Amino acid sequence: MDYFLRKFSDLNHREGRVLSFFNQQILTNFDSSVSKHIDLEIGCGHGHWLNAYAQQNSTRQCIGVDLNTKRIEKSNNKRFINDLNNLSFLKADANEFLEFKPKAIKFSRIFIFFPDPWPKTRHHKRRLIQENFLEFLLSHTTPDAQIYFRTDHMEYLKWTKLIFEDSDSWNLAELPWPLEHNSFFQDLLPNYESFVAVRS
Numbered sequence: 001m002d003y004f005l006r007k008f009s010d011l012n013h014r015e016g017r018v019l020s021f022f023n024q025q026i027l028t029n030f031d032s033s034v035s036k037h038i039d040l041e042i043g044c045g046h047g048h049w050l051n052a053y054a055q056q057n058s059t060r061q062c063i064g065v066d067l068n069t070k071r072i073e074k075s076n077n078k079r080f081i082n083d084l085n086n087l088s089f090l091k092a093d094a095n096e097f098l099e100f101k102p103k104a105i106k107f108s109r110i111f112i113f114f115p116d117p118w119p120k121t122r123h124h125k126r127r128l129i130q131e132n133f134l135e136f137l138l139s140h141t142t143p144d145a146q147i148y149f150r151t152d153h154m155e156y157l158k159w160t161k162l163i164f165e166d167s168d169s170w171n172l173a174e175l176p177w178p179l180e181h182n183s184f185f186q187d188l189l190p191n192y193e194s195f196v197a198v199r200s
């Protein structure tokens with residue numbers, strides 16, 4: 001079993017861990033007179049993109065979550081080298097992280113780049129973007145929130161776009177990409193497409 005799940009096998013324990021992260025790393029740093037926005041990257045991988053984004057957006061508080069311990073360690077190393085106090089990373093499952101975070105925290109932007117495509121039909125239920133996930137995001141985002149999505153898997157792109165098109169709460173939108181900077185997987189997968197959705 002994964003070391004993390006052995007150490008934090010109890011759901012209440014994992015909830016406490018997310019709340020401590022917010023109390024120790026986010027709420028203490030968050031000065032609402034300077035920072036108006038909190039942004040979240042789901043599946044941040046090695047943290048290349050979010051480090052660059054946080055560097056260029058010093059008035060935005062940025063959080064990256066990923067299930068992979070090593071990737072979170074690498075993300076954090078970059079953050080320390082870059083000396084960024086508007087950026088934090090946590091190893092966590094995205095759904096649990098959102099469920100357990102303080103209710104008052106609402107994200108302005110959510111970034112999802114090169115998520116696992118789960119190509120087999122019987123695995124589509126494991127894909128991150130689902131109709132109920134978009135509904136779930138409503139209670140965790142600001143009224144004008146945006147989702148930025150990028151993938152190299154064209155079937156997954158089409159499938160995901162359809163879920164957004166069918167949604168009553170999110171609309172596809174022609175908005176500029178906030179920062180072009182390669183993520184680890186974007187370096188490996190140069191043929192990709194992107195879209196942006198906004199809350200309606």
Ligand SMILES: C[S@@+](CC[C@H](N)C(=O)[O-])C[C@H]1O[C@@H](n2cnc3c(N)ncnc32)[C@H](O)[C@@H]1O
Pocket residue numbers: 042043044045046065066067068071092093094095112113114115116183184185186
């Ligand atoms: C293909 S990688 C892409 C990483 C990064 N976005 C990039 O572009 O380099 C997908 C990442 O999503 C993470 N991931 C998958 N499911 C997740 C979940 N439920 N919660 C958080 N992270 C997840 C994986 O651990 C992996 O690092």
